[in-house]
Amino acid sequence: MAHTLMVYDGTTDATSAGPRTGGLPLAPADFDWPRCDTCRGAMQFLAHLPFDDVVVAVFSCANEPGRCAQWEAFGGGNRAFLFPPDGLVPATVPEAGETRLGAVTAIRTEVVDEDAYDDARGVYGARVGRGRAVLGSWGGEPDWYDADGWPSCPRCARRMDFTAHLEEGYERRTAADFGGGLGYVLTCAPCTRAVFLTQG
Template sequence: MFRPFHVGPAGPTYRGVPLAPEEFTWPVCGDYCGGPMQFFAHLPVEYGVLSVFVCQNDPGACDLWDATSGANRVLLFPPAGLVPVAVPEKGVTLLPAVSAITTRVVTLELEEDDGDDLPPDAYDLARSGWKREPGERFGKQREVIGSLGGSPSYLDDDRLPGCPSCSGTTEFAAHLEEGIDRQTAMNLGGQLGYVFVCRPCSEGAFLTG
C-alpha cells in the first residue's frame, strides 16, 4: 500500500525547522565540506518520526546521491516528546519555505497490458491513481511530492543501502520528489529521493536515483 502525499493543510512537515528530542545534535556532512546539513522533511510513520537531512552547502561537491557518502542522514525519533531545535547559524540548513503535506491512501489499479514484459511500477501506479481521484480534488500527478511505504521505485538491488550503524538490512520508508515550485524545491538533482530506515538503530539512509 502506498500513501502518496502532496502540499496541503495538514500532515507531515515538508521543509521548516525539524522537531527532535531535546538532546538532538544537528547532523553535519561527513563527505567533503563538513558543514551542517539541510533539513528536508519530517515524516510521521507508524513506528515514529523520520527526519531527513541532506548536504547542500556546495551542491555537486558532496555526493548526496550516495547513501554511504556521509552527505545525507536519516534519523528515527519517537512519536512524542519532540521540540523545535536550534538551527546552526552558518551553512545551508533550511529550505526557504515551510509547508504541511497531506497523505491519502491510493488503491493501485493495474492498467491494460501494453505488451511490455516489465511489471508495472507500483509508485507510478499510485501517482496515476492519485490523479484519477474524483474531481481531481487531490491535485494532479505532478503535485504528488512523495509517498510513504510500499517499495522503492526503479531502484536496482545493488543500490539498496545497509544501516550506517550496524550494516544490517534497512527497510524502505518513503519516496521524496523535489517539489513543483522551483524557488522552494529540494535539490535532488532532478531525481527521485529514497528514504530507508533501520528501526533497531533509530537511523537510516538516503539516496537519489
C-alpha cells in the same frame, strides 16, 4: 498493490508535529544539527515524517549540490534520524549554510491502486491536474533507479526497510534538489537507524 501517496496540502507552521517538508526539525534537546562530511557545511532540513511510534527527520547537503555524495546512503552528504515521538523540541538552526527549504509544506495522504509508485503518481497527477502535487509515498516498494544501491543497516547488517519516497517539492523555487530524481528514506527500527539517499 496500492500506494499511499504523500500529497501537497498547503503550507503549515515551521514546527508542526504533522507530516511536512521544510520548517524546523523536532528533535531531542541535545540534538546536534548534522554537517556534511565533504564540505563540512550544515545540512538542509528536508522533512518531518511521523510514523506510529517514531519520527523520521531527513537532511541533505545543499551547500555544493552535486559534490557531496547526496546519492549515497553512507557517503556523508545525507542524514536521517529516528526519534521517539515524545519530548521533541525545535532544533537550533546553525547561522551559516543552506539549512532550510524556502517553504513549509503540509502533507496529507491519498491511496492510489497502482502496482508501481511512478504509475500511482501519474494517475493522481492526472486526476488533480497538478503533477507536482505528489510529494512522495509512505511505504510500499521503492521505485529504484538502481536497485543494487539498497543499503544494509550499519549496525546489524540486515537490509534496511524502505520507508518513504520523497519528491523534490511542490514549487521549483522552494524545492529540494535531488538532481531531478527521487529521495529514498530507509530505516532499521530495531537498531533505531535511518538513512537517506537520492537517485537522479
